Amino acid sequence: METLHIYTKTFNELTITELYEVLQLRSEVFVVEQDCVYQDIDGKDQKALHVIGTKNGKIVAYTRLFNTGYYFDEASIGRVVVAKNERKFGYGHDIIKASITAIEKNYKQTVIKISAQQYLIKFYQSHGFKQIGEGYLEDGIPHIAMLLK
Template identity: 75%
Template sequence: MLEVITKSFSELTINELYEILQLRSEVFVVEQDCVYQDVDFKDQKALHVIGFKNKKIVAYTRVFKPGDYFTQASIGRVVVAKNERKFGYGHIIFDHSIKAILEFFKETVIKISAQKYLKSFYESHHFKQVGEEYLEDNIPHIAMIKD
């Protein structure tokens, strides 16, 4: 069972922040073999949607109000621990992220920069590709919009 909570940066405990950064590094840097600067000073502006299982963070996203990342509201750093993906937690945390944008920012239009191989995942949440594929940190990405 995944328990999902949303917090501002200042509401995060030191241990929560450490677990979030560890999970993001584990997946985006180590598993995907991609050297990039994850700590980008955008966390302070974001709301953090955190999925806990047995008091451990296993799923996470960060969401932004319009203008803080893209012109539209946005969801980023969508991540689920490798050994927890089979439980559908990606869909759960992403649904909570969409609801958080509506609840906290009163927005329904959302733009994301999606890793191309996850296109069908995001399409299942009513996102549509806009524009051409591009490289971000040497990984193929596409811009997607939900309106």
């Protein structure tokens, strides 16, 4: 299995090509694959740290991170995505581990909140996240708040 190369950048550090590939990947998965019409380009990317996973020079995994008080009271990970044809390699686990480390390093935070798609509860639990509260619909998709302490 090929190793995922993971790095973190601010919005202003992203190249035009990286930004295009990130938005293309998010659109492929969240809009097309999940058949969900929603505003992915939401004006928040400029405030986020972007965790990018590449394989053979192409972005195949991604998350965006926020410090406390911007998205939630806690630091947060969002827009967790892995290209459909790359999911069998465990890159989701790699990108989440890298995202948790990036929050600890860049924001000095250890409490992380996410809004997880409910079908991924076990995936996030394997990284120490615990379900909090009741499920809810976000853009028509069942979600659950989860916390890592």
